[in-house]
Amino acid sequence: MTCDDAIELLPWLLNDTLEAGERREVSGHLGSCERCRHALAETRTAWEIINQHLPTEALVAMAYGESPAGIDPATAERHLDSCPQCAAELELARTSRRLEEDDRIAIFPGPRIRHADTGGSRSWRAAAMAAGLAGVVAATGWVYEARQAGSLAQRLAQRPAAVRESRAGGPVPTGEGSSRQQVAELEGRLRESETSLAQVGKQLDQASSQIAELQEQTHRLAEPQLNTWSDLVSGGDVVRGGAAEEVVVIPANRAATPMLEASLGGGVREIEILTGANQVLWKASGLRPTQEGDYRITVPPGFLKPGRYTIQLYSSETGKRIPRESYKIRVE
Amino acid sequence: MATTDQEMVRRFLRGEAEAVGTVDGWISRAAWPYQRRLAERWDDILQDVRLEVTRLLGEGKFRGESSLRTYLWRVVSHTCLDELRAQSKWKWADLESLDERESPTGPPRNIPTRQEDKDLLLRVLDQVPQDCRELWRMIAAGLSYREMSLRMNVAEGTLRVRVLRCREKAFTAREKLLGGDLASSRNIPAETSPKRSGRNANDL
Numbered sequence: 148m149t150c151d152d153a154i155e156l157l158p159w160l161l162n163d164t165l166e167a168g169e170r171r172e173v174s175g176h177l178g179s180c181e182r183c184r185h186a187l188a189e190t191r192t193a194w195e196i197i198n199q200h201l202p203t204e205a206l207v208a209m210a211y212g213e214s215p216a217g218i219d220p221a222t223a224e225r226h227l228d229s230c231p232q233c234a235a236e237l238e239l240a241r242t243s244r245r246l247e248e249d250d251r252i253a254i255f256p257g258p259r260i261r262h263a264d265t266g267g268s269r270s271w272r273a274a275a276m277a278a279g280l281a282g283v284v285a286a287t288g289w290v291y292e293a294r295q296a297g298s299l300a301q302r303l304a305q306r307p308a309a310v311r312e313s314r315a316g317g318p319v320p321t322g323e324g325s326s327r328q329q330v331a332e333l334e335g336r337l338r339e340s341e342t343s344l345a346q347v348g349k350q351l352d353q354a355s356s357q358i359a360e361l362q363e364q365t366h367r368l369a370e371p372q373l374n375t376w377s378d379l380v381s382g383g384d385v386v387r388g389g390a391a392e393e394v395v396v397i398p399a400n401r402a403a404t405p406m407l408e409a410s411l412g413g414g415v416r417e418i419e420i421l422t423g424a425n426q427v428l429w430k431a432s433g434l435r436p437t438q439e440g441d442y443r444i445t446v447p448p449g450f451l452k453p454g455r456y457t458i459q460l461y462s463s464e465t466g467k468r469i470p471r472e473s474y475k476i477r478v479e
Numbered sequence: 480m481a482t483t484d485q486e487m488v489r490r491f492l493r494g495e496a497e498a499v500g501t502v503d504g505w506i507s508r509a510a511w512p513y514q515r516r517l518a519e520r521w522d523d524i525l526q527d528v529r530l531e532v533t534r535l536l537g538e539g540k541f542r543g544e545s546s547l548r549t550y551l552w553r554v555v556s557h558t559c560l561d562e563l564r565a566q567s568k569w570k571w572a573d574l575e576s577l578d579e580r581e582s583p584t585g586p587p588r589n590i591p592t593r594q595e596d597k598d599l600l601l602r603v604l605d606q607v608p609q610d611c612r613e614l615w616r617m618i619a620a621g622l623s624y625r626e627m628s629l630r631m632n633v634a635e636g637t638l639r640v641r642v643l644r645c646r647e648k649a650f651t652a653r654e655k656l657l658g659g660d661l662a663s664s665r666n667i668p669a670e671t672s673p674k675r676s677g678r679n680a681n682d683l
Binding site for chain 1: 509512556598601602615619639
């Protein structure tokens with residue numbers, strides 16, 4: 148083996164993937180060649196250079212939103228763009244940070260869930276109230292217009308003859324000129340009211356459909372939501388399902404997003420929430436794994452009354468439902 | 480808030496169950512994203528984190544510059560990231576017999592670890608082409624040159640020379656940034672890479 152051949156193979160001598168014969172030859176050559184031993188040391192150094200990563204303290208600082216101390220921020224950013232390992236580690240630190248900041252996300256096993264505001268549930272409530280208010284305003288307007296129209300109709304009914312005569316162009320009794328004018332005016336107002344009434348009716352229809360839609364949304368939101376997104380972009384590290392003997396505490400008056408993992412990866416499609424007495428309280432199918440391989444649902448506030456429950460996952464094999472991981476939760 | 484945190488620290492160090500439980504809850508929550516990657520040693524690592532937290536709090540390292548919970552998050556993140564790196568660190572092949580005889584004039588094996596040196600080395604790395612880094616990552620991932628050549632669809636000889644050139648590029652980048660100081664102190668020969676003949680440079 149020549150020096151050229153030996154030096155070319157050094158990286159794979161170091162990562163221990165040379166075949167036995169090659170390894171013997173390279174090692175034998177190195178034993179007798181100082182230049183190649185020097186090249187071996189250089190190969191190690193080159194790897195150390197190429198294997199540079201952002202210091203962990205820099206990653207922690209960046210996850211906290213600070214500039215990394217002692218490192219040019221632009222260099223750090225470029226490094227993150229080109230180093231999957233550092234990028235993944237930073238994302239882990241960021242996920243950890245989000246969990247530290249947001250107690251609404253339940254984890255398995257979860258230590259404590261503390262109480263804080265539920266901005267999410269408030270927003271849809273506000274939307275529902277706004278839409279409801281719009282409906283009430285529209286309906287009030289309709290009632291007012293309808294009353295006006297009814298009143299006009301009554302007044303017109305009291306003067307049928309005058310109207311008929313006016314329309315027929317027959318003789319009008321003396322002193323009735325002003326009445327004819329009044330009737331024409333009333334007819335005009337009646338037409339205006341009819342037009343207005345039609346518009347209000349349309350608005351009412353729109354408001355009603357909006358309210359119905361919001362009621363449906365409200366109904367849907369009152370139940371756990373499947374496949375929810377919880378702002379954890381790549382927090383792929385969750386507890387393996389079967390290992391979670393611990394009981395996770397979920398607050399009764401707060402939305403919670405348990406992240407569930409099936410130990411064997413995909414295949415989980417169905418989910419059930421069972422009461423302490425093992426009765427099915429809620430079930431759904433269509434569960435999909437996130438990019439990180441876990442499953443997420445969001446339990447709305449108030450859906451689960453205080454007590455103990457079990458979240459049970461199921462997969463389906465040849466049409467048969469197979470129980471998978473189960474998670475114990477306590478709502479309080 | 481700071482007073483509350485200090486009180487929490489005092490209660491934690493006194494071993495009050497509620498405070499210990501709260502702190503442990505914060506630790507578990509912060510450590511949770513790392514659990515899968517550190518699964519094999521998870522219990523030990525969690526215990527290490529708890530010991531480290533107890534040590535730091537006991538030594539009065541928490542000065543209330545941030546909330547206690549944030550401080551703990553930093554400790555947990557540091558520890559877990561360090562563990563991750565220790566776990567994925569490339570294990571050199573056992574070449575003890577060769578190492579003993581390695582050239583005394585060869586480059587030092589110790590890479591600087593001080594912050595400013597880290598910055599410097601990151602800037603050196605910044606100069607190394609991305610494809611070179613990818614090649615060396617594959618080597619670190621334990622791929623043989625045959626696997627790499629198949630994956631990249633290049634001839635084995637071409638691949639080996641390409642890796643060699645990348646090694647040289649890393650050195651060149653370092654020399655450029657570090658200047659002559661390190662080179663002279665280490666007495667690096669001007670030319671250490673083999674000259675290949677009969678190979679088409681365009682292959683590289």
